[in-house]
Structure formats: structure tokens, C-alpha cells
Amino acid sequence: MLQLNEPLADLVADAAAGLHRSFGIEPSVTAAAPGRVNLIGEHIDYCDGFVLPFAIDRYIVIAAALNGTGNARIASSHGGGIATFAVDQPQVEGEPQWANYLRGVVQGFQQRGHHIPGFDAYIVSSVPGGAGLSSSAALECATATLLEGLLDTVLDTREKALLCQKAEHDFAHVPCGIMDQFASAFGKTNRLVMIDCKTGEPELVPFENPDLTVVIANTTVHHQLSDGGYASRRKNTEDGLAILGKASWRDVTSVDVEAAWDRLGDPVNRRARHVVSEIARTRLAAEALSRNDFEALGPLMAASHDSLRDDFEVSCKELDLMVDIARRIGRSGGVIGARMTGGGFGGSTVTLCESDKAKEIATVMRDRYLAETGLDPQIFASRPSQGAHLIGRAG
Numbered sequence: 001m002l003q004l005n006e007p008l009a010d011l012v013a014d015a016a017a018g019l020h021r022s023f024g025i026e027p028s029v030t031a032a033a034p035g036r037v038n039l040i041g042e043h044i045d046y047c048d049g050f051v052l053p054f055a056i057d058r059y060i061v062i063a064a065a066l067n068g069t070g071n072a073r074i075a076s077s078h079g080g081g082i083a084t085f086a087v088d089q090p091q092v093e094g095e096p097q098w099a100n101y102l103r104g105v106v107q108g109f110q111q112r113g114h115h116i117p118g119f120d121a122y123i124v125s126s127v128p129g130g131a132g133l134s135s136s137a138a139l140e141c142a143t144a145t146l147l148e149g150l151l152d153t154v155l156d157t158r159e160k161a162l163l164c165q166k167a168e169h170d171f172a173h174v175p176c177g178i179m180d181q182f183a184s185a186f187g188k189t190n191r192l193v194m195i196d197c198k199t200g201e202p203e204l205v206p207f208e209n210p211d212l213t214v215v216i217a218n219t220t221v222h223h224q225l226s227d228g229g230y231a232s233r234r235k236n237t238e239d240g241l242a243i244l245g246k247a248s249w250r251d252v253t254s255v256d257v258e259a260a261w262d263r264l265g266d267p268v269n270r271r272a273r274h275v276v277s278e279i280a281r282t283r284l285a286a287e288a289l290s291r292n293d294f295e296a297l298g299p300l301m302a303a304s305h306d307s308l309r310d311d312f313e314v315s316c317k318e319l320d321l322m323v324d325i326a327r328r329i330g331r332s333g334g335v336i337g338a339r340m341t342g343g344g345f346g347g348s349t350v351t352l353c354e355s356d357k358a359k360e361i362a363t364v365m366r367d368r369y370l371a372e373t374g375l376d377p378q379i380f381a382s383r384p385s386q387g388a389h390l391i392g393r394a395g
């Protein structure tokens, strides 16, 4: 029941075909950027924490060519018509909404002093949207990489990721941390992108044990709470830090949180407990991974999920069910650990499995989830893959 990932070459061909169909032209530049999955370290990228994501082998690909006008004309295989907007003027939000991610990135380049020439573009994707796998960061990073190609310039990768994060803040109004864009921009084959979100420094950590398979299960639900929910959690953590009187969550211990429990008040005290404990768990998980200690990893992933469910309250019954199904399969059935991944309120879970049992595990997860919810989940394996790059100019 493990679904296959469409090869990148097929997506590139689909994007070229779409560009030809929509605008009657051949691409001069094609850019790809992946979604991401996070193994552990959730909702702490905006709290000076550590996160442990990798770029998945699912991509947004954009094929484009200059059109000799001052406008961008963009179509997506997801539908939504053709988005047309002036790229020789300051950017404003508009319809269709999905094009705001591109407008935001165009604005970032304009603010660096670039003059953006008009272009036609076609977008295809194998990153499920709204599934907690960061199709939005993939879209931003693919757009930024496309503009690099069209302008024949190269941005520093960190600067590019931060420009994309700003696009998400200003044009999608999601006050996200740095994880998603960093994972999509810095991702490398067989490497996790461990990020110290205090220094903003990513470190590429080997992840190539053939005995380990990462199974991603998209619950296919996306609860509408999500946008306001994310912002309110971020606000809770800012309030908590202010009440604790600290400059950074890295200066806060679990003893500090316990001592200030009543002063923090509910739910800020529980949010604080999540942040401090998740930072500690992520450090331990990185150490466990480096010594291939999977027995230590499983309980850390379990504790992360429970903390997100009970203290941070960003899980939902479908995510809890999917994680619970994996837990019931258990270590004897080849499951090393399972948790929700990404922002929550729906979306996906990540299950670390023994490779020779991964197919069977995915089948059981699908069958039980379908039986209990009536929903057919999307379940696939993924490996750490190449981050955003120009096709034919992979770095």
C-alpha cells in the first residue's frame, strides 16, 4: 500500500507540456523545490529550538520562459485559472490566492533591487497541498529558484530561504518559523537538515541507513482552525517567554516552567512545557540517530506526539488515530516511532520503520485508518532528497 513517488524527470516533462499547452512556448528555465517532513522538533522553530527535518522526494516544479511583457502569467496543474500580475511594479495581494506565494517571492527579489522581466510559467506538484508537508515552502523556494534562473543570478541559500519565509509571513499571513523554507532550500540526498533555530545555522546530518524507512501518512484532513491556531500558538509562546522574563527559550529550563506554573497560567504553562521538553527531546533524538540507537528514538517520538496533543494542542483525532495505529503495530511489528509532523490540525504523521516491514506496516495503517474513519489515507515512503535547484543545474 506504499504509494510510489513520481520521478522528478516526469514532473519536469509534465511542467514543460503544461507550459506549452497553456502558453504555446517551450521552457527556458525549470526549477524544482521539495516539500519536507520533520522527524522531531515541532513548533519550536520559532522558539529558538532545534528541528530535524529533511527534504522529501516530492517536488513542486515550475517551467517558465520570458514573455517580453511586464506581466507574469502563471498556471498550475492544480487548476485555479491563469494568474496574471505585473512584475514591474510593487506587489499587492490578490486573486487567485495561490499566486500570492509567488507575488511574495517576486517582492523579495524586487526589494533586493532586481528588475523582474515578464514571464509565463506552469506549475506541477507531487507535494500534497495542506498536508503538513509544506507545499507552500516548496512553492516559494521553487519560485525563488526560478527567478534566480530567469535573472541569471544566485542568492546565498540562507538569504533565499529567509526571503521565502518573509513571503509566507507577508503574503500568506502565516507567522511560520524557519524550518520549512530551510529544509526545502538546504535539503540534500541522504542528509537531515538539522537546524539550530537560535543561530539560524543548518547542519547536514547523515541519514542513509538502508534498514530505516520513513513512512509518511497523509490523513487527508485539514481542519479549518489551522491558520488562527498556528498564530495563537506562536503568541502563547511569546507571552510565556515574556512572563518568564527570558530572552530566549534556550535559557529556560523545565524547573523554571514548573516554578512559574501558576504565574504562566493555562494554557501558556502547558505551551511552555511543550517548548522546553521538545527542545530537549530533539537534542536527544539527534544524538540517538548519530549512534543508530533506535530504541531511544521511539520513546522520544512518542513523547513528542503526546506533548503536541496534550500540551500544545495542535493534534486532532485523525492524527492521533494514525499514530495510535502505528503504536499498536509496535516495535515487534517493525515500528520504531511515530508522531504527527508539521503544523498539525490535520495533515500527516511520520513513522520510522524497519525497511523490510515498511510495506506491511503501511498496509495495516491504511486498512485500519480507512475502517475507522471511512477516509482513504495517502501513505508513501520518502528519503532525504536534493533541495531546491534548477533542472540541469543541480548543485
Ligand code: ADP
Pocket (backbone or CB within 6 Å): 060, 076, 077, 078, 097, 098, 099, 101, 123, 124, 125, 128, 129, 130, 131, 132, 133, 134, 135, 136, 137, 139, 342
Ligand atoms: P502546506 O504548506 O502544509 O502544504 P499550506 O496551507 O501552508 O499547506 O499551503 C498550501 C497552499 O499552497 C495551497 O492552498 C495553495 O495556495 C498553495 N499551493 C500548494 N501547491 C500548489 C500548486 N501545485 N499550485 C498552486 N498552488 C499551490
Ligand code: MG
Pocket (backbone or CB within 6 Å): 134, 135, 136, 137
Ligand atoms: Mg505551509
